[in-house]
Amino acid sequence: MPGPSAGPASTLAAGNDVLLVEDLGQQRLPARALAAVLLQAGFGVQLAHLGPGRSDGGGDVPRAIVALAEQLQPRLVLLSILFGSRVPEYLALAGALRRAGVCAHITMAGPLPSFAPSELLAACPALDSVLCGEAEASVVELASRLDDPAQWPLVPGLACRAPGGSTRRAGDWPALVADLDSLPFPVHDGRLPSYLNYGFATVEGSRGCYHGCAFCLPVAFYRGSRGPCYRARSSANLVDEIESLYRQGARLFLFDDEQFLPPGSFRAERIAQLEQELARRGLEIAFTIKCRADDVEAALFRQLRGMGLLRVYVGVESGCQASLDLFGKGVTVERNFKALATLDDLGIVADFFDLLFHPWSTLETVENEIAFCKRVAPHISTPLRFNEVGILPGTRLADRLRMEGRCSGEPWTWSYEIVDPRVEVLRRLNRLVFTSSAHWIRMERRLTDSWYTLLLERRFQPARFDDALASTVREVVACLNREWLAVWSEMLEFARAGPILEAGKVNDAAGRWVSRVNAGCMHGAGILSDLGLSPSTGSEAEVVPSC
Amino acid sequence: MIPWRKLPKNLQRAILAMMLLSGEAAVASCCAPMVCDPPPPPSVTPQPTPAVSPIICDPAPPPSSTPTPTATPTATVTPVRPPVKTPMIFDPPPEPPPAPDSMRIERAKAAKGSSAPLPLAEIRSVSIYTDDSAPDSADGLVFEAGSPWPEARYRWSASGGSLEDDGGRATWQPPNRAGRYLLQVVADWDAAGLAVDALVLVVGEDGSVTVG
Numbered sequence: 001m002p003g004p005s006a007g008p009a010s011t012l013a014a015g016n017d018v019l020l021v022e023d024l025g026q027q028r029l030p031a032r033a034l035a036a037v038l039l040q041a042g043f044g045v046q047l048a049h050l051g052p053g054r055s056d057g058g059g060d061v062p063r064a065i066v067a068l069a070e071q072l073q074p075r076l077v078l079l080s081i082l083f084g085s086r087v088p089e090y091l092a093l094a095g096a097l098r099r100a101g102v103c104a105h106i107t108m109a110g111p112l113p114s115f116a117p118s119e120l121l122a123a124c125p126a127l128d129s130v131l132c133g134e135a136e137a138s139v140v141e142l143a144s145r146l147d148d149p150a151q152w153p154l155v156p157g158l159a160c161r162a163p164g165g166s167t168r169r170a171g172d173w174p175a176l177v178a179d180l181d182s183l184p185f186p187v188h189d190g191r192l193p194s195y196l197n198y199g200f201a202t203v204e205g206s207r208g209c210y211h212g213c214a215f216c217l218p219v220a221f222y223r224g225s226r227g228p229c230y231r232a233r234s235s236a237n238l239v240d241e242i243e244s245l246y247r248q249g250a251r252l253f254l255f256d257d258e259q260f261l262p263p264g265s266f267r268a269e270r271i272a273q274l275e276q277e278l279a280r281r282g283l284e285i286a287f288t289i290k291c292r293a294d295d296v297e298a299a300l301f302r303q304l305r306g307m308g309l310l311r312v313y314v315g316v317e318s319g320c321q322a323s324l325d326l327f328g329k330g331v332t333v334e335r336n337f338k339a340l341a342t343l344d345d346l347g348i349v350a351d352f353f354d355l356l357f358h359p360w361s362t363l364e365t366v367e368n369e370i371a372f373c374k375r376v377a378p379h380i381s382t383p384l385r386f387n388e389v390g391i392l393p394g395t396r397l398a399d400r401l402r403m404e405g406r407c408s409g410e411p412w413t414w415s416y417e418i419v420d421p422r423v424e425v426l427r428r429l430n431r432l433v434f435t436s437s438a439h440w441i442r443m444e445r446r447l448t449d450s451w452y453t454l455l456l457e458r459r460f461q462p463a464r465f466d467d468a469l470a471s472t473v474r475e476v477v478a479c480l481n482r483e484w485l486a487v488w489s490e491m492l493e494f495a496r497a498g499p500i501l502e503a504g505k506v507n508d509a510a511g512r513w514v515s516r517v518n519a520g521c522m523h524g525a526g527i528l529s530d531l532g533l534s535p536s537t538g539s540e541a542e543v544v545p546s547c
Numbered sequence: 548m549i550p551w552r553k554l555p556k557n558l559q560r561a562i563l564a565m566m567l568l569s570g571e572a573a574v575a576s577c578c579a580p581m582v583c584d585p586p587p588p589p590s591v592t593p594q595p596t597p598a599v600s601p602i603i604c605d606p607a608p609p610p611s612s613t614p615t616p617t618a619t620p621t622a623t624v625t626p627v628r629p630p631v632k633t634p635m636i637f638d639p640p641p642e643p644p645p646a647p648d649s650m651r652i653e654r655a656k657a658a659k660g661s662s663a664p665l666p667l668a669e670i671r672s673v674s675i676y677t678d679d680s681a682p683d684s685a686d687g688l689v690f691e692a693g694s695p696w697p698e699a700r701y702r703w704s705a706s707g708g709s710l711e712d713d714g715g716r717a718t719w720q721p722p723n724r725a726g727r728y729l730l731q732v733v734a735d736w737d738a739a740g741l742a743v744d745a746l747v748l749v750v751g752e753d754g755s756v757t758v759g
Contacts, residue, residue: 503738
């Protein structure tokens with residue numbers, strides 16, 4: 001098993017007050033945003049990267065981070081959590097830091113820890129506190145009051161241990177920052193990652209979401225906070241940051257907004273402002289966004305494509321109406337289909353998860369999902385991604401599952417078992433055949449890279465863009481998707497009529513299905529190589545700032 | 548060999564269709580030399596990535612990146628803020644009512660299963676290793692399977708060539724035809740768990756074999 005990849009990052013300011021740890025390879029902003037407010041308040045900050053490793057939290061400890069902390073002896077270590085599955089690694093790191101003699105206050109922040117502070121503190125004696133809620137204001141407060149534990153209760157949203165050992169929450173979560181323009185820009189420490197010599201950076205034009213999906217952690221997080229659930233920066237402020245990054249070499253911008261597009265009546269004006277501001281400053285950029293299926297409207301997305309939109313993550317989630325209703329999506333299967341078809345017509349690459357499994361899945365819902373995938377397959381240029389709903393604390397699905405007494409495991413990623421054993425075995429097969437297959441994961445990444453190669457060329461060097469090459473990549477994807485769906489048809493048939501509860505027969509069949517998927521990946525990768533779409537240098541390694 | 552990009556489009560499609568629509572690894576392997584020449588450079592043994600339960604609203608993944616070489620890192624200067632303009636803010640929408648159709652899912656009847664534990668209790672890990680100590684001879688290439696979980700039953704398969712399966716070891720005799728071949732091992736613990744690893748073996752025109 002690989003150990004976690006860890007690499008300390010660079011000094012952002014003199015002094016060693018705060019060490020901020022996050023999976024920086026995810027290109028997300030929370031740690032960088034917190035670093036910015038700490039810097040602005042005069043604290044010295046270092047960012048450190050904790051890449052993916054053991055999910056059970058045992059074994060390998062990221063020694064590079066421990067060594068860095070030993071060397072720096074920061075006063076505060078902040079663990080920024082992006083994924084529930086990574087929590088055990090961060091808790092293991094906290095323990096390792098303490099064993100190494102690091103006496104800093106160790107805290108944790110993020111939407112997920114905000115909903116499970118007591119459990120986290122109980123699970124990890126090395127952890128001193130959890131910063132609940134949006135932490136921009138509270139982290140500065142905590143850094144300012146570290147030396148006097150009696151003042152910790154004054155830090156809004158801080159959960160810590162009371163003298164008796166119980167968890168003490170210091171009041172409500174901090175109020176959301178009402179004016180996002182008042183925040184400093186997230187730090188990028190002058191070294192942007194690049195792809196094919198195009199620098200890229202993550203930016204955030206807004207925070208929160210004005211919808212209410214039942215599985216969505218950010219929705220629960222912002223609803224649980226005091227203040228408006230959706231806030232947008234002014235266009236001028238956003239383009240100021242884009243321009244600053246542009247001057248550092250960034251050309252590809254990944255918008256990490258939960259909801260890039262504001263509500264209907266503000267939408268056209270917002271996009272027009274951004275378009276004008278980018279044009280006025282001569283910023284020719286490429287970008288990606290996230291949106292919902294019911295946001296996709298041909299004229300608007302044609303305009304966005306003209307501004308440089310390459311790729312969209314569409315929150316399709318499901319092709320089964322009963323599941324969409326359960327998720328509180330407020331969209332229809334037909335709308336999901338139409339969104340993908342529209343984006344395809346516009347030449348915008350769409351990416352989405354199909355959440356085949358959730359705690360209330362039945363054979364019928366899974367069949368509906370696969371039927372939907374078959375229907376949309378001709379209209380997409382990315383590989384189908386079969387996934388399952390993670391039950392995250394604070395969400396309405398978590399509440400419901402808990403009321404049914406079906407939650408098990410730890411609250412940062414509740415485990416569940418599907419009631420119908422045939423469907424539960426299908427879910428396990430999906431993990432084995434697809435989502436945990438190294439060949440499948442690498443193929444998916446390879447195709448992602450291939451599309452970025454082609455789309456960046458189309459945007460910035462249109463004369464060199466090879467339409468036939470793009471068609472061939474699309475054909476490779478189509479072939480792979482057909483193969484995946486053929487495997488799925490067999491698995492469903494096996495579940496309906498076959499011995500899906502007999503381990504020996506399941507294992508034999510699983511080996512054959514994995515073999516087919518791996519063979520497809522092998523040949524797909526071979527074709528991409530032959531087309532000159534080889535993995536770029538460093539594509540196998542996570543690239544993060546280094547010492 | 549004609550480069551892939553110079554092949555007529557119809558021929559490209561026919562090759563792709565033959566390779567992947569068939570769904571048979573063996574058929575695909577037969578075609579491999581036509582489209583996989585020259586073979587790609589060897590790479591490291593794939594490392595299993597733990598399945599991650601995503602926070603659903605993750606963005607499309609960024610491209611794999613190459614670090615931009617820079618000199619000594621410098622402190623970030625917080626840019627001067629522009630004049631404050633009123634940002635857009637929105638109050639939370641009302642809590643949506645429970646979805647009536649979701650009841651349909653709840654009421655769905657579960658199939659009656661046996662009381663035996665369900666298959667695939669755990670997705671475990673297994674790795675294929677090249678046995679460097681084995682003599683490199685005409686007898687073939689020797690591979691070994693290893694897993695942290697003891698007492699697995701191993702099953703080997705290959706998409707071409709001949710294979711001698713000896714439990715935790717397998718000897719693979721490459722085929723005469725150049726191409727890309729899949730060597731796979733399944734580690735089986737009955738209902739307790741299953742694990743799979745696979746290697747791509749690239750046979751060159753000169754008969755050399757590279758682990759891809």
